[in-house]
Amino acid sequence: MAHLSSVSGKNVAHLSSVRRKNMAHEEGQQHPIKLYLVIWGWLFVLSTCSYLVDFFGIHGYLRWSLILLFMIVKAGLIVAIFMHMAWERLALMYAILVPPGAVLLFVAIMAFESDYTHVTRVLFFGTGEPSAQAATHEPQTSGSGTGIGTATTPPDQLMKEAKKHSLDVSKPEVASEGRNAARSGSASAPKESEKTAPASGNASGAATVHNDIAAAAKAPESKFYTLKPGDTLWKIAEAEYGPGHGGKYHLIFEANKALLSNPGKLSPGQVLRIPRLSG
Amino acid sequence: MTEPALTDTLEAPAHPGGWQGFAADWSSDQRAFKTATWGKAMIWIFLLSDTFIFSCFLLSYMTVRMSTTVPWPNPSKVFSLTIAGKETPLLLIAIMTFILISSSGTMAMAVNFGYRRDRATTTALMLATAAFGASFVGMQAFEWTKLILEGVRPWGNPWGAAQFGSCFFLITGFHGTHVTIGVIFLLIIARKVWRGDFESGRRGFFTSRKGRYEIVETMGLYWHFVDLVWVFIFALFYLW
Numbered sequence: 348m349a350h351l352s353s354v355s356g357k358n359v360a361h362l363s364s365v366r367r368k369n370m371a372h373e374e375g376q377q378h379p380i381k382l383y384l385v386i387w388g389w390l391f392v393l394s395t396c397s398y399l400v401d402f403f404g405i406h407g408y409l410r411w412s413l414i415l416l417f418m419i420v421k422a423g424l425i426v427a428i429f430m431h432m433a434w435e436r437l438a439l440m441y442a443i444l445v446p447p448g449a450v451l452l453f454v455a456i457m458a459f460e461s462d463y464t465h466v467t468r469v470l471f472f473g474t475g476e477p478s479a480q481a482a483t484h485e486p487q488t489s490g491s492g493t494g495i496g497t498a499t500t501p502p503d504q505l506m507k508e509a510k511k512h513s514l515d516v517s518k519p520e521v522a523s524e525g526r527n528a529a530r531s532g533s534a535s536a537p538k539e540s541e542k543t544a545p546a547s548g549n550a551s552g553a554a555t556v557h558n559d560i561a562a563a564a565k566a567p568e569s570k571f572y573t574l575k576p577g578d579t580l581w582k583i584a585e586a587e588y589g590p591g592h593g594g595k596y597h598l599i600f601e602a603n604k605a606l607l608s609n610p611g612k613l614s615p616g617q618v619l620r621i622p623r624l625s626g
Numbered sequence: 627m628t629e630p631a632l633t634d635t636l637e638a639p640a641h642p643g644g645w646q647g648f649a650a651d652w653s654s655d656q657r658a659f660k661t662a663t664w665g666k667a668m669i670w671i672f673l674l675s676d677t678f679i680f681s682c683f684l685l686s687y688m689t690v691r692m693s694t695t696v697p698w699p700n701p702s703k704v705f706s707l708t709i710a711g712k713e714t715p716l717l718l719i720a721i722m723t724f725i726l727i728s729s730s731g732t733m734a735m736a737v738n739f740g741y742r743r744d745r746a747t748t749t750a751l752m753l754a755t756a757a758f759g760a761s762f763v764g765m766q767a768f769e770w771t772k773l774i775l776e777g778v779r780p781w782g783n784p785w786g787a788a789q790f791g792s793c794f795f796l797i798t799g800f801h802g803t804h805v806t807i808g809v810i811f812l813l814i815i816a817r818k819v820w821r822g823d824f825e826s827g828r829r830g831f832f833t834s835r836k837g838r839y840e841i842v843e844t845m846g847l848y849w850h851f852v853d854l855v856w857v858f859i860f861a862l863f864y865l866w
Contacts, residue, residue, distance in 0.1 A: 376843065377742075380735055387731035394727060394860075398720045401702050401865050411866070418861035422854055429734045429850045431843070437644065438651035439659050443670050450681040457685055461692035468695045581777075581784035594776055596784045609782050612696065 376431050386428045393421045569602070570621040574613050587621050598622055669844045673851045676804075680855050683797050684862055690789040699785035701864050704778075705769070719864050722765050723856065726805075729758030730853040733846045740842035745819055748842060752816035755849065759809040766802045770795075797859055804852045815845050 397417040400410055427433040432440060572583060580596035588595050600607060602622045607613070641647055641660050651658050659667045691698055702715040709717070736751035773794070777784045780792040818824065818837060827836045 376737065378738065380738060383731060383734040383738065386734075387727065390727045390730070391724065394720070394723050397861060397865060398716065398723070401716055404702075414861050414865045418857055421857045425730065425850055425854050425857065429730055429853075430847055436641065436651060436659070436661050437648040439662050439667065439670065441648060442658070443674055446674060447677055447681070450678070450685070453681070453685060454688070457689045458692065461689045464693035465695065468693065472695065579785055584784075593784065597777055609788055612788075 376434060382428065386424050389424060390421055393417050393424075397421075569623060572619050572621050574615050574617045574619065576615045578613060578615070580613070583619070583621070588624060595624070598624070663840060665840055665844055666847070669847050673847065676851065676855075680797075680800070680858070683793075683800065684858065687789075687793040687797060687863065690793065691787070694787045694789060696787040698787050699783060699790045701866075704773070704785065705864060716864060718765060718769055719860065722762055723860050725758050725762050725765070726853050726856050729755045729762070730850050732758065733849045737843045737846040740819065740839040743825070743839065745822060745825075749816050749820040752812050752819065752842070752845075756809045756812040756816065759805050759812065759849075763802055763805050763809070766798060766805075770798075793863070797863060801852070801855055801859060804855070808849050808852050811845060812849070815841060 394417075397414055400413050400417075405413065426444075432443070570587070572587070580599055581593040584596040584599060585591075585593040587599075599619060599621055603619045606617060606619070642650060651660055662670075705719050706713050706715045707717040708714075732751045733755045736748050736755060739747040739751060778791045778794070780795050782788045783791050818828075818830075819839075819842065821828075823830075824837050824839050824841070829835065830837055
């Protein structure tokens, strides 16, 4: 840094000499090529520094202040020397450099606003943690079934859950056996039966799901996966289909579209169907 | 009586510097930019307006990133390249940064050689700048392809907050468009310099005005601005 200040000191001395020369020259900006090469070198050094901040994984306030410092010094060198702003009259300098200052005020306003939005979202939608997840669930009027420790899941709750996902479950006979929800009956298509399974798994309280719906056509069996905090579809795809197959996360998303509105929006405790890879 | 005053104004007027000069320039009821030509003043005002556009993009990126409750994808991981089995964070972005800085260096020297009326060197340096710019755009196309194949969309991605994709495509896409337009204009101006349009006073195709070597500096101002914007994108989007 001490080195940098000595260089900029030299530049200032150079600037004033050039300004004097400039008065005599009618034609444009005349500076020695060496000046541009020196600035070029410094831009390389500064870019390397800001890259190293990431490479060495510096975190917290040190990271942010270093990133901002290198950014501002680089921007200053480009504007002052490469864009010749240092040799312009103050009238032009202020006309161009002062208005972006208004952006800083805008940044402050929006930072305040987004902080408020974030707080509001955490308060009303939760952070995706299991405890917050329960709060976002539809309130159940039956009084039982929402708690973790409840013994039975009322059949009508499963029906409700199925209806919520607009699934066609014709004449289902739902029997509750402790915390296991068993379903029988005939679903109209194998696809529907696969959809109802994760849906009933998500009716709270059901830890395991026995799916003995007689599907009209035998579809390849699917696995089920209960989301843990920190899971992403990419990670699950990598784990289930093997490393390098994370790109197939969209298959999992497609298979669970009834539950997921967005591949980035997962809640711990949700049960996802993992479709078999065909071929 | 009025004679001395007249000759005084006919000579090149000496403009005072500093705050006094600033006040005099802006209050003179004449052109405010005494030494800058209209071309330079206009490109600076254009760049100022472009600054506001990019500022708004980066600001909306800040707003969505600060307000989302879903974790933001880690750019260091997202943009890493695996070379020979070793994962290097942000490697491609670092290379792109160095390329754009190098293109700014060659452009600055092209402006200098333009004012020296060294046509061959100016053309060569402008073509080098254009080549750097084109390779930058090529790498960006590679990066986009990689991310799209990994499932990043403007409405979602496999790693976290859905807004990541929309911010990424909007900001880098708009910047890439600027680089592309810059490359096209670099080639046009380089051809004019090479042909000697600014020596012979040949009239331009669009404005049918005679060009001067100042147009190389105007081009340079645009190009350095594109580099400048990348400095901010690199710091705020990729490193933050």
